[in-house]
Every structure is written in structure tokens, then in C-alpha cells.
Amino acid sequence: MTETTNTAVNAARVEELMRAEQARYAATHARSGALYKEGKGSWLYGAPSHWMRRWIGGWPIYVQDAPRDYGVRFSDVDGNDYVDFCLGDTGGMCGHGHPAVVEALARQARVGSSLMLPTGDAQWVGDELKRRFGLPYWNLTTSASDANRACIRLARMITGRPRVLVFSGCYHGSVEEAHVELSEGDVRLRNGIHPNAFPHAELSRVVEFNDVPALAAALRAGDVACVLAEPVMTNYGMISPQPGFHEALRRLTRETGTVLVIDETHTLSSGPGGYTRAHWLEPDMFVVGKAIAGGVPAAAFGLSQATAERVWEVLPPVPPTVRQSAHAGFGGTLAGNALTVAAMRAVLSQVLTHEAFERMLALSQRLQQGVDDSIARRGLPWHAARVGARVETLFCAEEPRNASDMRRFRDGALEGLLHLYLMNRGVLITPFHNMMLCCPGTATDDVDRHNAVFDAFVGALCA
Known part of the structure; x- marks a missing residue:
């Protein structure tokens, strides 16, 4: 099969899935797309921060201002529900609305x-x-x-x-x-x-x-x-x-x-x-x-x-x-x-108490293990890295020593597909890289939801 340089997956399959996921995103996030189009009339890059345009779907999700319990879940203006492992790229590490x-x-x-x-x-x-x-x-x-x-x-x-x-x-x-x-x-x-x-x-x-x-x-x-x-x-x-x-x-x-x-x-x-x-x-x-x-x-x-x-x-x-x-x-x-x-x-x-960190670390271990298990079942040369409550999927088998090592294994197309596939199924990770974070409001069900979607992603990629 035709492979990308470092990820041992079929490049044509990545392109095929990306087209399907982009169509799915457009169909299920139409209201967010309309708000982003309106935002271009007042915001320099369509939203309050230019970073907000970095989401791979083509426009950012607009969060619905709706009552909900403390944790990591929310809904968007199109009625889609999410579990949030991005957490504001760490800014929301306490969870939403503690x-x-x-x-x-x-x-x-x-x-x-x-x-x-x-x-x-x-x-x-x-x-x-x-x-x-x-x-x-x-x-x-x-x-x-x-x-x-x-x-x-x-x-x-x-x-x-x-x-x-x-x-x-x-x-x-x-x-x-x-x-x-x-x-x-x-x-x-x-x-x-x-x-x-x-x-x-x-x-x-x-x-x-x-x-x-x-x-x-x-x-x-x-x-x-x-x-x-x-x-x-x-x-x-x-x-x-x-x-x-x-x-x-x-x-x-x-x-x-x-x-x-x-x-x-x-x-x-x-x-x-x-x-x-x-x-x-x-x-x-x-x-x-x-x-x-x-x-x-x-x-x-x-x-x-x-x-x-x-x-x-x-x-x-x-x-x-x-x-x-x-x-x-x-x-x-x-x-x-x-x-x-x-x-x-x-x-x-x-x-962010001692007890909260103990729970966060245990959940992040569960998250890492789920990712590694899915990778191992398909025999892919990837792994999940973890630092405390942070977990990241890396498209390499060995631990990188520096940025030059990492650069050899970065695959923008595959990273984009991973983000969009997860997002279309209600799981958010950080848009700039493959980082996931567990917080005091994260539940076991949230971790298991990610791991199930990630396993489906790997299965679809290798089909």
C-alpha cells in the first residue's frame, strides 16, 4: 500500500476519510458556520482571537450558553454534545464552571x-x-x-x-x-x-x-x-x-x-x-x-x-x-x-488539590492505556506519551529526544484527520497538537468515550 513517510498508514485513505469528515462537519455545524461568517464582518480573523480559527473543520464550534453541571461537557449552537479534553489548551484545567x-x-x-x-x-x-x-x-x-x-x-x-x-x-x-x-x-x-x-x-x-x-x-x-x-x-x-x-x-x-x-x-x-x-x-x-x-x-x-x-x-x-x-x-x-x-x-x-491530582493522574493513565491498546491491536508504530494528567498521541514508535526527532514524524494530514474525526463524534482535543488533558471534572465515562472514538478512528484508518 502507499504509505506516508512515518506513520505507516495509507495516504489515499487519509484523504478519503478527510473529505468525508469535512462533509459531515459542514452538515452538522451549519449554525456555527453561519456565525463565523457573520463574525468576519467585525473580527479581524472571524472570531475574538485569531487562534480560534485553528479548528480543523473550517470554522470554530460556537458554544451554547446553556445551564449544565460542572465537568467537561457542553453543547454547541447546533445541538451537538462534547466531552472536552482540550480544556482551553490547559487554561481550563479546573474544568468548566467549578x-x-x-x-x-x-x-x-x-x-x-x-x-x-x-x-x-x-x-x-x-x-x-x-x-x-x-x-x-x-x-x-x-x-x-x-x-x-x-x-x-x-x-x-x-x-x-x-x-x-x-x-x-x-x-x-x-x-x-x-x-x-x-x-x-x-x-x-x-x-x-x-x-x-x-x-x-x-x-x-x-x-x-x-x-x-x-x-x-x-x-x-x-x-x-x-x-x-x-x-x-x-x-x-x-x-x-x-x-x-x-x-x-x-x-x-x-x-x-x-x-x-x-x-x-x-x-x-x-x-x-x-x-x-x-x-x-x-x-x-x-x-x-x-x-x-x-x-x-x-x-x-x-x-x-x-x-x-x-x-x-x-x-x-x-x-x-x-x-x-x-x-x-x-x-x-x-x-x-x-x-x-x-x-x-x-x-x-x-x-487543584492533592486528592484531585490523584484522580486526574489515574484517569490520564486510563486514557493513555486506551490509546496504546488501540494502536497495538492494529500494529501501528505509534504510542501515547503522558506527563502527569496530559496525554498525547505521537505518530512514532520511539520517544523523541528533541524537536528534530519530532519533526520527522509529524504528519499534518493525519493530525488534521484525527482532530476532525474526534470532533465530529463529540470529543475535543487541543487543535494545535494532539494533547489531551484530564481535570478534576473529568469522569471515567468521558475517558472511555474518547477511547472508543479513537479506536473507531484507528479502525477506519486501517480498513
Whole structure:
């Protein structure tokens, strides 16, 4: 049979199924299509965010504003029902409409949503961030992108160095320095991003994940202010650290005086304290975003004791007696607003608890096992990877070591078909890659629904 390069499936069969699934989507999502057409008259890309056009059906599903119980299920304007494993690409990791979050938002909204003043929830949240993640000093922002940019600014400030080192295939939000990747050894902008007049050649440095010799050479040049890294790469396809990689990363950053920033925006799913506490990493700065306030735009960054003391040498913690700006190059009037802090307290105290993570991890194991069982029954060279409560279907037999490995196995046509086939049968996964996430509101029936649909997908593909 005719096969695609890496996936051992018939390319003609993929095209045939895609045509059928696109016709099915058009027939069963007509109202959403009409709303999207109307949206093109006011939105730059047809919907409030240009990311919303990334759904493979041709237009996004429009969610119906209908009463429902807490969990991961909802209906669209065409009357289709869904179980949601996308969960806002992690932003909805608490599930949809958790009563504790709803109550906290309603309570604080009656008092005031943005006051430029701390509330009674603030100290509790600060103490809990310190307890969970192990770093003593914290600051809130409105997004993980903002938190990463703040960490970069502070790292440059205390080191006097210009460059930011990232790993090829990374994603750290809208951080300009992280818009680079390696392709056959050459540095280029990822995803065709416009350079935006940013001097990437002067301020960015990129190496492959798990490549310790390349990392050492890059850091020993002496011009890197910080390494910005996920502990497990999650956005290009799940890429796990090889044994000893994090130990080498920490040793090399300390030897070269480089600040280590760990971005746990996605890997928070590893447990109550994220991957960092689960594996006893020791970052100088730590970023967590998206899920931390139950879907309300928010993020936080923490600093180690030694790093905070270096920052205070330049930016003292006590306001000066002479009135001057406290902007410091990062922040914003909505950072740390009262509504966000109220939601954070509800999330950290009642939603993303130790017990909730135990359940999420068990469900994700069930999800992974179901995917692997379906793959094994058809003898396909694929596997499901898992990091905490995150699961991803990878079209390769072996675990990839870096983005170059992953690039060889990516199959856009097959990925698109997988997404659309699932969506047409009421299962949502993240549209940018094959990520699935279990949350406190996920039920065993939800996992089994996905696994049954995935098994039908594999069966149809191999027919």
C-alpha cells in the first residue's frame, strides 16, 4: 500500500476519510458556520482571537450558553454534545464552571474586580504559592507571556547579559526571544512568524532539548542571561527530558552564572506543585499560568531567595521616599487584581488539590492505556506519551529526544484527520497538537468515550 513517510498508514485513505469528515462537519455545524461568517464582518480573523480559527473543520464550534453541571461537557449552537479534553489548551484545567470558582468570582465582583489594592485573599495566595512550588517570593501577572517577559527582564538586570537561551520547538507565549527554532542546524523563526524588527540574532540563542554538549557550549560563551525552559516540552509534541538532563542543566547554569527559569504553564498537570516539586528541580525563577485562576487570565512567577536578593540590590523592595514610578518595566494595572486573586484562592484551596491530582493522574493513565491498546491491536508504530494528567498521541514508535526527532514524524494530514474525526463524534482535543488533558471534572465515562472514538478512528484508518 502507499504509505506516508512515518506513520505507516495509507495516504489515499487519509484523504478519503478527510473529505468525508469535512462533509459531515459542514452538515452538522451549519449554525456555527453561519456565525463565523457573520463574525468576519467585525473580527479581524472571524472570531475574538485569531487562534480560534485553528479548528480543523473550517470554522470554530460556537458554544451554547446553556445551564449544565460542572465537568467537561457542553453543547454547541447546533445541538451537538462534547466531552472536552482540550480544556482551553490547559487554561481550563479546573474544568468548566467549578462551583468554588463561580462563587469566588461572584463574591469578589460584588466588592470590586480591580482595585490596585490587595485584598484579604492576597496573603493566603502568596503563602500557598510558596508552599506548593517551593520558591519564597512571588509576583502576579495577567498571562504566562507577561511572567516570562518579567523573568527575562529581571535576569538581564541582575546579570548584565543580553541573550535568552531556549530549546528548539519551545513555546513560551508571545516572548519574542523564544520565536526561534533549529532546522537542519540553522536558526530560523518558527511557524513563519514575522521577525517584528526584533534582533533575534543578537538576543536569542537556541539549542536542541536534551543536547547537553550544545547547551554547555552555548552557556560558556558567557552572554546568556537566562535559560527559559519547560521541564518537559509540550507544545511541539511531548518531548521528555533524558536521564540526567535536568541535573546537567542546573549544574551548567550555576557554573556559568546563568539564571534558570522553569515555565510550568503546561506541566502544572504533573501534580499540585507541578513537575518542579514532583522531580525536585531547583529553578532560580518559576512561572505558572493559565490554569492557576480557573481560566481567568492570570499567571505568577516566583524567585528563589538568592535571586530575590540580587533583584532587591537593583530594585529595593521598600518604595523610595521620593515619589517615582514603580513600573520596573513589567506589570500592568490588572496584574494581581482582586478578581484574579479570589479565583486563585478558590483554585488552590478547593479545586487543584492533592486528592484531585490523584484522580486526574489515574484517569490520564486510563486514557493513555486506551490509546496504546488501540494502536497495538492494529500494529501501528505509534504510542501515547503522558506527563502527569496530559496525554498525547505521537505518530512514532520511539520517544523523541528533541524537536528534530519530532519533526520527522509529524504528519499534518493525519493530525488534521484525527482532530476532525474526534470532533465530529463529540470529543475535543487541543487543535494545535494532539494533547489531551484530564481535570478534576473529568469522569471515567468521558475517558472511555474518547477511547472508543479513537479506536473507531484507528479502525477506519486501517480498513
